[in-house]
Amino acid sequence: MELLTFLLTSAPVLLFVTGVIAALGKSNLRIPESLSITLNLYLLLAIGLKGGIGLSSVSMDELALPLAVTLVVGIILPLVAFGIGSLLKFTFPERIAMAATFGSVSLVTYVAATAQLERLGIVYEPFMTTLVVVLEIPGLVVALLLYNQSRVLGITAAPTQSFTVIRDSLLSKSILLLLAGLVVGIVTPDTSALEPFFIDLFPGVLLLFLLSLGVKVGHQLKAVPSYGLKFLVIGMTFPLVGAVIGYIAAGMAGLSDGGTILFMTLAASGSYIAAPAMLQASVPEAEPSFYLTLALAVTFPFNLLVGIPLFISIVT
16 A cells, blocks of 8 residues: 555656646646657657666676567567457457557556656666567567458458568657667767766656646547447456566566566557557558557556556565
């Protein structure tokens, strides 16, 4: 209970809730879209840089097993999401959307979890950001393969190529900036000149971004009732299923308590950046309002308010 109170009274959570209340209460609080995009770009580059600095001291021997386990998890998660969607009788395009959404990851959820761990003094592996990059792509590819396979069964017809998804994922702003930050952190001999902006200011920028995200979530919440009860069930059940998979995988990879919590968080999260971009381009039958609302208005708040505190309490 003390841990839950500690986490739910943290600044990131409070700012997020403030944004949600502002939107639901029709406040005149507005976050310019240009500012929100700028904050997002900053966080992507900063988290990549922090990961690169840590990664510079890690050998490939330490990284090999976690990377292999992460790739396997990246294949399992979309298949599980697709299977749960089938059990709950979602339409085929909705099941593909869930496979992509839950097969990929939410960087913001990951960043929120790292902020909580640092506040609690829980250490984690310096290569965790690398695992974020690795886990981002396989789920999108598996979802696309499921979609393409359906053409053989006559369910849909719209040929797409897996290599296009891989290329677009690698060149998407989230992956590109994470990779750029990783490279800069690894190859730069002295990052002290970068740290005042990218390290010291990071907590404050995160607060502003979560406030803006809270406003967006508040507006998305209005669409939730139109999708029915099973929409809420999948949005809050999959994070728990994904977390179990992440917990088992983290044990196999030999991650620390902090690394295990972060891996559970990644496996429990739903993408609202990379997955929507792929779905809009390759799966036009899927309704954007469905998967955006699912990831942003149900799964993200659930993980922030319930999931992360639960994962921390289980592991520690």
